[in-house]
Amino acid sequence: MSTAAAGTPPVTVDTLNPKVLKCEYAVRGEIVTHAQNLQQELQKNPDSLPFDEILYCNIGNPQSLGQQPVTYFREVLSLCDHPALLDKSETHALYSSDAIERAWQILDKIPGRATGAYSHSQGIKGLRDEIAAGIAARDGFHASGDNIFLTDGASPAVHMMMQLLIRSEKDGILCPIPQYPLYSASIALHGGSLVPYFLDEETGWGLEVDELKKQLEEARSKGITVRALVVINPGNPTGQVLAEENQKKIVEFCKNEGLVLLADEVYQENIYVEDKQFHSFKKIARTLGYTDDDLPLVSFQSVSKGYYGECGKRGGYMEVTGFSPEVREQIYKVASVNLCSNVSGQILASLVMNPPKAGDESFESYMEERDGILSSLARRAKALEEAFNSLEGITCNKAEGAMYLFPRLHLPQKAIGAAQAAGTAPDAYYAKRLLEATGIVVVPGSGFGQVPGTWHIRCTILPQEDKIPAIISRFKEFHEKFMDEFRD
Amino acid sequence: MSTAAAGTPPVTVDTLNPKVLKCEYAVRGEIVTHAQNLQQELQKNPDSLPFDEILYCNIGNPQSLGQQPVTYFREVLSLCDHPALLDKSETHALYSSDAIERAWQILDKIPGRATGAYSHSQGIKGLRDEIAAGIAARDGFHASGDNIFLTDGASPAVHMMMQLLIRSEKDGILCPIPQYPLYSASIALHGGSLVPYFLDEETGWGLEVDELKKQLEEARSKGITVRALVVINPGNPTGQVLAEENQKKIVEFCKNEGLVLLADEVYQENIYVEDKQFHSFKKIARTLGYTDDDLPLVSFQSVSKGYYGECGKRGGYMEVTGFSPEVREQIYKVASVNLCSNVSGQILASLVMNPPKAGDESFESYMEERDGILSSLARRAKALEEAFNSLEGITCNKAEGAMYLFPRLHLPQKAIGAAQAAGTAPDAYYAKRLLEATGIVVVPGSGFGQVPGTWHIRCTILPQEDKIPAIISRFKEFHEKFMDEFRD
Structure with a gap:
């Protein structure tokens, strides 16, 4: 007897893959759907709500809030999309000469200059070599294009590694808490166990190796095989930048415990404090004398973050070191099943890892755009942090890097009660x-x-700078009324 | 005790996800790696091999073999990548006026004109609406942008559906044999069972509903819950175009048996015979009077195929109809975890579904490019098919559509023996x-x-037309020598 004959629809939520049902992705969750509905309401009836626009501080999406793309990068992309322009003299009136030269160089790296062809499954070899050269210049240690896998942003790269490493719910991945929900979602989708380690809010979201050890032992005692450690540096949603000494301890820990180190380094350009610097985990490992034979290490990078913020281009890469050739072959195979990442994103990834240099025609304007964005982000981070800290019942660590603040809400009992009555978590209630x-x-x-019993919100620092004062005053006004309503 | 202390490397092939190990992807498999090695050899030492170039007929990648992109599409992409051009008068010297107009229209559909922002998880609403209008014009039935999910090519869309539908190896997906290995790979990666149905080579790769029924019953008798039927039309690797009557029976079969119909329609523009036409399965279902309530149906489309062949752009969509809102929400969630597909690919998908119209400035040159490519592909398909059929021990069905021929090799016993001695399948031996x-x-x-005991190769029809005679003569010469060597 067929299913349909029995009257059951072919697919219901109850007959979907339960791993999909389990997966959650808050960054685009319920609150965003609610915001989209309000936005539609606002379009229909502009006076219906106590504000005139929705401000999306939920997601690290700079250009959606008005950040302009870096001109040089877009010139090169535009030329590579329509190479016929390169032969025309009029083109020089519209594009900078170094962008034209760069487009030629890039096309020469692409077999047949065919930007519309599937590339090698890892990405175009010449672009990977250029990225490797950029990594080597950044770190002072050798990097190889053979170790680069170009991907449509960092997310598919993370999925790929989770897919390779997770066999069942008995395989665990150590993840920071708080973490970027891509990790919890990806671990859920691939059926593994998230092994949490807690960042210490008191010490500016410190990552303590003792905590890693404790959680590792606890997971092992439950029969979990812990396969990898995820570190997000600079932190998301927490914004801390790890100190070099701390990173060394983390590398030693992975080496001693036989863990793959999955290093989310997508915010490597987003550092806002004088006393901190970005160091890649590969640089740290090489500084400690560890070679390719000692430690499996994957570094994720994306064109969506940094000062470029090219989220819509879906470019990124992972640098994969310390795996056997046989394992590498399996990574290659999984990459092959999706053929390749988009070539515009590949080109952009090579550009952000090798931007204009001093002496190039575009260098000065490029640096002006770059520094303008980064220094403005630093000012916005500081202004928002100070505003949060000025409010009753809110404490907020500094954003040393990344694109977010993660203030803690010390909510009155009455507010917690109101949330419970509404059937929602207190921080979700506050956000709504x-x-x-x-x-x-x-x-x-x-x-x-x-940490259970604590409540936070994540707020990006991305609204344009001229809007920050108004946002702060709207926020303050709301918060004060909220506290007046619920103060114990 | 830690893993490393015990001397085992953290990751070996034996400790990877066994589903990954099981997955195979022949289109980029061993033979391609071998070809890449030969190509490197050829570069180092041009006289070392009996040929002077590698001809990649393994993959449907037109632009890698010299096919030129459609000018209008690339103009629009180039402008959208660098919108500052739109304000400059010099731009009119380089771009056609309707491409400029179209770029404006597209930018107006993108919130904030931000092509560098993450879009809605399903893709930019205005572009989805344009695609839906294109589908409606093609089919003569309503289509909605709300049902479109834009994706980085068709492959991630297929993965997404497999991930949703497959819970365990007890869930089966009916797939044609021969099939495009994305399906077997994706089913393996998500841990399901491929339930094969055989296309009938004798009747030009006919798809018989009796065969579907037989295989469905057999799978059910083994305790497999068959969840979906994959149909590839036009066929890959088999090149047949289904007749309307046949499609109706397939739709009825899915409806009666409670199966999701997964319709791979990426070759919808690639039809080379007068007496066949493409009909989407959604059109067939609506013609039969089935509505959204009757039948869950997913249609996959890609910018990589057709006359455009823009593989490197990774654009595509799936049109999802006939699922409950709750199930739709889960599809949306899975799409959200990867944030969105690349925006250039989204724009291109909207262009291929709404190309220039009669009266537009670019219309004539566009039609010339389009028809030039399609008619040349038809001639190449015919020339290669006739060549294959002229050879001893080869029979080859016509390529009515798609981009491939799938000739059958009737190999001599001695050749089969030589393959066995070399530890490889006879067709793999022949291809090597x-x-x-x-x-x-x-x-x-x-x-x-x-079918077990039969041997084939898949050969694309994509080498440029001026190369076809030389390919045919090289192929003939090889084949005759091969037969002379092994003839029983």
């Missing part, structure tokens, strides 16, 4: 009320994980 | 010998599946 009062969209801390 | 003698890369039939 904030949205409905101000149009500001933030993500409740519960989407990232937090 | 062909590559080493001629530089022509084809994929052994075993990578697609075939």
Whole structure:
């Protein structure tokens, strides 16, 4: 007897893959759907709500809030999309000469100059070599294009590694809490166990190796095979930048415990404090004398972050070192099943890892755009942090890097009670009320994980600088009313 | 005790996800790696091999073999990548006026005109609406942008559906044999069971509903829950175009048996025979009177195929109809975890579904490019088919559509013996010998599946037309020598 004959629809939520049902992705979750509905309402009836626009501070999406792309990068992409332009004299009136030269160089790296062809499954070899040269210049240690896998942003790269490493729920991945929900979602989708380690809010979201050890032992005692450690540096949603000494201890820990180190380094250009610098985990490992034979290490990078913020281009790469040739072959195979990442994204990844140099025609304007964005982000981070810290019942660590603040909400018992009555987590309740009062969209801390009984929100630092004062005053006004309503 | 202390490397092939190990992807498999090695050899030492170039007939990658992109599409992409051009008068000297107008229209559909922002998880709403309008114009039935999910090519869309539908190896997906190995790979990666149905080579790769029924019953008798039927139309690797009556029976079969119909329609523009036409399965279902409530149906489309062949752009979509809102929400969630597909690919998908119209400035040159490519492909398909059929021990069905021929090799027993002695399948042995003698890369039939005891190769029709005579003569010469060597 057929299913249909029995009257059951072929597919219901109950007959979907339960791993999909289990997966959650707060950054685009319920609160965002609610915001989109309010936005539609606002379009239909502009006076219906107590604000005139929705401010999406839920996601690291700089250009959606008005950040302009870097001109040089877009010139090169535009030329590579339409190479016939390169033969025309009029082109020089519209494009800078070094962008034209760079487009030629890139086309020469592409077999047949065919930007519309599937590339090698790892990405175009010449572009991978250029990225490797950029990594070597950054780190002072050799890098090889053979170790680069170009991907459509960092997310598919993370999925790929989870798919390779996770066999069952008995395989665990050590992840920071709070974490970027891509990790929890990907681990859930691939059926593994997230083994949490807690960042210490008191010490500026410190990552303590003792905590890693404790959680590793605890997972092992439950029969979990811990396969990898995820570190996000600079941190998301927490914004801390790890100290070099700390990174060394983390590398030693992975080496001693036989863990793959999955290093999310997509915010490597986003550092806002004088006393901190970005060091890649590969540089740290090589500084310690570890070679390719000692430690499996994957570094994720993306064109979506940094000062470029090219989220829509979906470019990125992972640098894969320390695996056997046989394992590498399996990574290659999984990459092959999707053929290749998009070639424009590949080109852009090579550009961000090898931007204009001093002496190039575009160098000065490029540096002006770059530094303008980064210094503005630093000012925005500081202004928002100070604003949060000025409010009753909110404490907020500095954003040393990345694109987010993760303030803690010390909520009155009455507010917690109101949330419970509404059947929602207290931080989700707060975020919903904030949205409905101000149009500001933030993500409740519960989407990232937090120490039980503490409550947070993640707020990006990305609204354009001229809007920050208004955002702060809207936020303050809301928060004060909220506290007045619920103060114990 | 830690793993490392015990001396085992953290990751070996034996400790990888066994589903990854099980997955195979012949289109980029062993023979291609061998070809890449020969190509490197050829670069170092041009006289070392009996040919002077490698001809990649293993993969549907038109632009890698010299096909030029459609000018209008690339103009629009180039402008959207660098919108600052749109304000400059010099731009009119380089771009056609309707491409400029179209770029404006597209930018107006993108919130904030931000082509560098993450879009809605399903893709930019205005572009989805344009695609839906294109589908409606093609089919004569309503289509909705809300049902479109834009993806980085068709492959991630197929993975997404497999991930949703497959819970365990007890869930089966009916797939044609021969099939495009994306399906077997994706089913393996998600841990399901491929339930094969055989296409009938005798009747031009006919798809018989009796065969579907037989295989469905057999799978059910083994305790497999068959969840979906994959149909590839036009066929890959088999090139047949289904007749309307046949499609109706397939739709009825899915409806009666409670199966999701997964319709791979990426070759919808590639039809080479007068007496056949493409009909989408959604059109067939609506013609039969079935609505959204009757039948879950997913149609996959890609910018990589057709006359455009923009593989490197990774654009595509799936049109999803007939699922409950709750199931749709889960599809949306999985799409969200990867944020969005690349925006250039999204724009290109909207262009191929809504190309220039009569009266537009670019219309004539566009039609000339389009028809030039399609008619040349038809001639190449015919020339190669006739060549294959002229050879001893080869029979080859017509390529009515798609980009491939799938000739059957009636190999002498001695050749089969030689393959066995070399520890390889007879068709893989033949493909390797062909590559080493001629530089022509084809994929052994075993990578697609075939009736046991039959042997095939898949060869694309994509080498440029002026090269076809030389390819045919190289192929003939090789084949005759091969037969002379092994004739029983």
